[in-house]
Amino acid sequence: MVRGPGRRRVRERPRGGAQRRARARAGGRARARDPRVPPPPRRARPPAGRPLPGPLRARAALLRAAAQRARQPPRGLPAGLPGHLLGRGRLRVADAPLRRLRERVRARGRPDQGPRLSRPGRARLLAQGRQRRAPVRGPNRADPVRRRPQRRRRPAAAPADPDHLRPLPPGGPIRRGGPPADPLLRARRRGDRRRTAAALRARPQRGRAPDPGGLVSRRDRPLRARGLSLAPGALPAGGGVRGLPLRPRRPRRRRARRRRRRALPRGRRLDPLPWRALQGRLRALSHPPRDRAHRLPRAGLLLLIDLGHHDVLILGGGPAGLGAAWELAEAGARALVVEREEDTGGLCRTHARGDYRFDMGGHRFITADRELLDRVVALLGDELLLSERTSEVALLGRRFKYPLEPGDLARKLPPRLAARALASYLRQRLRRDPSPPRSFEEWATRRFGRVLYELFLGPYTEKVWGVAPRELSPEWASQRISVTDLGEVARTLLRRALRREDPAPPRTYARSFLYPRLGMGQLFEAIRERALEGGAEVLCGATPAALVREGDRVSAVELNTPQGPARVRVGAVLSTIPLPALLELVEPELARTLAPSLHFRPVRFLNLGLRAARVLPTTWRYVGEGELRAGRLQEPNKRSPAMAPPGRSSLMIEIPHAAGDRIDRLSDAELLAYMRGELARLDVPLEDAPPLVFSVRAPEAYPVHLRETPAARERALRAVDQLTNLRSYGRQGGFRFIFSDAALRMGIEAGRGWLADSLPPSVELARIASARTLTEVRSVVGES
Numbered sequence: 001m002v003r004g005p006g007r008r009r010v011r012e013r014p015r016g017g018a019q020r021r022a023r024a025r026a027g028g029r030a031r032a033r034d035p036r037v038p039p040p041p042r043r044a045r046p047p048a049g050r051p052l053p054g055p056l057r058a059r060a061a062l063l064r065a066a067a068q069r070a071r072q073p074p075r076g077l078p079a080g081l082p083g084h085l086l087g088r089g090r091l092r093v094a095d096a097p098l099r100r101l102r103e104r105v106r107a108r109g110r111p112d113q114g115p116r117l118s119r120p121g122r123a124r125l126l127a128q129g130r131q132r133r134a135p136v137r138g139p140n141r142a143d144p145v146r147r148r149p150q151r152r153r154r155p156a157a158a159p160a161d162p163d164h165l166r167p168l169p170p171g172g173p174i175r176r177g178g179p180p181a182d183p184l185l186r187a188r189r190r191g192d193r194r195r196t197a198a199a200l201r202a203r204p205q206r207g208r209a210p211d212p213g214g215l216v217s218r219r220d221r222p223l224r225a226r227g228l229s230l231a232p233g234a235l236p237a238g239g240g241v242r243g244l245p246l247r248p249r250r251p252r253r254r255r256a257r258r259r260r261r262r263a264l265p266r267g268r269r270l271d272p273l274p275w276r277a278l279q280g281r282l283r284a285l286s287h288p289p290r291d292r293a294h295r296l297p298r299a300g301l302l303l304l305i306d307l308g309h310h311d312v313l314i315l316g317g318g319p320a321g322l323g324a325a326w327e328l329a330e331a332g333a334r335a336l337v338v339e340r341e342e343d344t345g346g347l348c349r350t351h352a353r354g355d356y357r358f359d360m361g362g363h364r365f366i367t368a369d370r371e372l373l374d375r376v377v378a379l380l381g382d383e384l385l386l387s388e389r390t391s392e393v394a395l396l397g398r399r400f401k402y403p404l405e406p407g408d409l410a411r412k413l414p415p416r417l418a419a420r421a422l423a424s425y426l427r428q429r430l431r432r433d434p435s436p437p438r439s440f441e442e443w444a445t446r447r448f449g450r451v452l453y454e455l456f457l458g459p460y461t462e463k464v465w466g467v468a469p470r471e472l473s474p475e476w477a478s479q480r481i482s483v484t485d486l487g488e489v490a491r492t493l494l495r496r497a498l499r500r501e502d503p504a505p506p507r508t509y510a511r512s513f514l515y516p517r518l519g520m521g522q523l524f525e526a527i528r529e530r531a532l533e534g535g536a537e538v539l540c541g542a543t544p545a546a547l548v549r550e551g552d553r554v555s556a557v558e559l560n561t562p563q564g565p566a567r568v569r570v571g572a573v574l575s576t577i578p579l580p581a582l583l584e585l586v587e588p589e590l591a592r593t594l595a596p597s598l599h600f601r602p603v604r605f606l607n608l609g610l611r612a613a614r615v616l617p618t619t620w621r622y623v624g625e626g627e628l629r630a631g632r633l634q635e636p637n638k639r640s641p642a643m644a645p646p647g648r649s650s651l652m653i654e655i656p657h658a659a660g661d662r663i664d665r666l667s668d669a670e671l672l673a674y675m676r677g678e679l680a681r682l683d684v685p686l687e688d689a690p691p692l693v694f695s696v697r698a699p700e701a702y703p704v705h706l707r708e709t710p711a712a713r714e715r716a717l718r719a720v721d722q723l724t725n726l727r728s729y730g731r732q733g734g735f736r737f738i739f740s741d742a743a744l745r746m747g748i749e750a751g752r753g754w755l756a757d758s759l760p761p762s763v764e765l766a767r768i769a770s771a772r773t774l775t776e777v778r779s780v781v782g783e784s
């Protein structure tokens with residue numbers, strides 16, 4: 001080694017082992033060249049009797065002690081163990097068996113860390129109560145005496161660890177009303193990294209955020225927020241009821257991240273969000289979590305979007321779901337609505353294409369519920385129109401008034417058929433069977449007589465439900481059929497004949513109804529906006545995948561979202577999705593058993609924008625002929641002129657069908673070609689090339705009420721009610737033939753129940769609705 005200029009050590013020759021090897025090679029070569037060169041001196045052994053150097057001495061002592069212990073038959077091992085295994089006798093102990101034996105001896109002292117025992121050995125030790133836990137590590141191949149078994153690494157983080165959870169990307173499908181007040185959320189939503197970082201810096205320390213009146217401390221806010229109407233802005237910017245951050249933050253982790261960032265040279269700071277996600281991904285891949293299986297039932301889930309905690313998760317964004325969100329948001333609770341489609345509204349959605357608007361089936365808002373009516377009127381104000389309903393039935397090539405009227409029937413039916421219809425009706429009325437009807441067929445024939453049933457009600461019902469009326473339960477009939485009681489009509493006609501006055505509309509038929517100017521969907525858009533203003537959130541394009549339970553409660557729900565699997569922790573779940581779909585998550589076995597009794601009838605709506613100014617003489621027409629596939633025709637601008645461009649009209653054809661049948665498979669153009677033939681038979685003029693043709697599908701339009709359905713529904717709802725914070729209600733969730741006002745009312749009642757800390761059971765919610773729907777036809781609007 002020489003000193004070079006500037007006192008730097010200049011390396012001349014290889015050092016250490018390499019140096020020795022080089023010297024040896026040089027020596028060997030020198031000997032080969034010149035025999036006079038003496039061989040290199042051998043390293044001298046330490047003379048016997050001299051003390052070993054310290055470390056070696058310690059090791060030898062350990063070895064001796066181990067050998068000594070190994071010679072004694074270890075306690076717990078059978079006494080007659082072959083001597084060679086114990087190191088005695090002529091056969092000298094082979095290394096490997098001795099090592100294994102030593103490991104076993106050590107394992108008895110430290111059962112947690114010892115090497116793996118054979119199954120019988122482990123069982124024996126377990127039986128002796130010496131081994132608290134089965135060893136989890138594989139055998140330590142290194143000498144156990146020399147090297148202590150390494151400590152087990154901590155298992156990979158549990159899914160609760162936010163490193164496994166991706167924050168929802170900004171601009172995701174969560175919709176809120178207007179830009180959030182929180183600058184951090186605003187910046188995140190815009191994807192502005194600079195502003196995000198600035199907002200993060202400016203953010204007050206989490207633990208020190210002011211708590212207005214001590215009402216909304218972060219921990220117990222869900223409990224305390226109940227029943228409170230929190231003024232907007234009363235909450236700290238860092239996350240009150242509105243705009244809570246989408247991912248949980250931990251101050252300690254944040255500090256650690258800040259330290260890491262400071263350690264990086266300026267200009268090379270890593271963006272915290274992707275870096276964090278990447279870290280989580282790497283960790284998850286390198287340490288597949290063992291304990292995830294029982295918490296997250298789906299395999300292969302390594303990353304979850306964390307949607308945080310919500311007081312109430314509402315499944316389904318139709319009227320029933322939005323009703324609950326509206327009620328909860330007005331009280332300051334944090335609700336998240338999860339909707340399968342790309343927009344909320346459910347069956348009450350209005351689809352707009354240019355200036356044409358189409359409901360799903362042409363809705364009208366009628367209610368006997370004064371409180372609900374007041375709320376709806378206050379919400380929509382001048383946007384609510386009072387419309388007149390006119391309907392007719394196409395039958396036998398003629399058009400009859402709807403609801404059916406005896407005078408109209410007598411005038412338009414062939415005389416012999418009219419006489420037969422009247423006779424069969426009178427026979428039924430005189431018979432007066434006191435037993436409850438067992439099927440829809442019985443209900444309809446007792447009420448209208450067999451001839452009218454076979455002429456219109458039977459074929460129409462079979463077309464709509466896809467099931468023979470004798471298979472159908474009668475429970476839905478009084479809600480669905482607004483065919484007037486013929487006895488009442490006859491009495492009215494008699495009064496008119498005697499007093500020569502115009503009959504008042506029968507009480508069971510609401511001639512007027514409320515209708516939002518831009519379609520039924522406008523009402524539910526307004527409700528959604530009101531809920532969003534109150535702090536509710538809506539996640540579209542998402543469906544529930546699994547319920548995570550803790551005892552008899554649902555603690556979290558896993559979702560499939562457009563961004564990937566997500567999880568939301570919940571205080572309660574209000575479900576309005578189809579009951580069979582929810583049951584599949586709650587009790588799959590029962591769901592399969594009840595599936596034949598709980599199914600839906602899909603409807604496809606063919607929407608046609610027309611150039612003509614008028615198509616039908618009435619608002620809608622029922623197609624009574626059983627052989628035609630169309631169920632109803634509607635002209636939307638008869639409800640509101642804003643449903644079509646000025647001077648133009650449109651037509652909507654409702655086509656009930658079975659899933660996967662011919663109607664389901666046809667393209668829009670093919671369906672139009674098919675429907676042209678039916679429209680010609682119904683005498684409806686249709687232009688050659690309508691400017692707009694599109695169809696909308698409702699896979700769960702009608703819950704099919706079979707005779708066994710009420711019992712099956714009761715069983716399913718009771719199974720749902722076993723989970724104390726889960727409820728199912730609404731048209732799909734309660735599996736009831738209800739209208740939008742009843743669905744809204746159910747949502748409001750469910751929300752109120754949660755706020756009052758007493759969620760009504762699903763079975764009860766369904767009863768409330770049916771009691772209300774029975775009076776639904778006595779419209780307060782119709783009577784005013």
Ligand SMILES: Cc1cc2nc3c(=O)[nH]c(=O)nc-3n(C[C@H](O)[C@H](O)[C@H](O)COP(=O)(O)OP(=O)(O)OC[C@H]3O[C@@H](n4cnc5c(N)ncnc54)[C@H](O)[C@@H]3O)c2cc1C
Pocket residue numbers: 315316317318319320321338339340341344345346347348360361362363364365366542543544576577578581603654698700701702729730731732733738739740741743
């Ligand atoms: C042809 C027709 C005409 C009608 N006419 C009238 C009328 O004139 N007046 C009236 O008041 N009512 C009428 N109704 C009834 C009215 O539409 C319903 O009562 C009301 O929509 C029920 O609301 P809901 O929220 O219970 O169910 P839906 O409106 O069906 O809402 C359920 C929601 O859940 C969503 N969903 C389903 N599955 C999932 C899932 N797995 N995950 C997440 N979300 C899911 C759906 O996409 C939907 O948005 C009519 C219905 C039909 C079919």
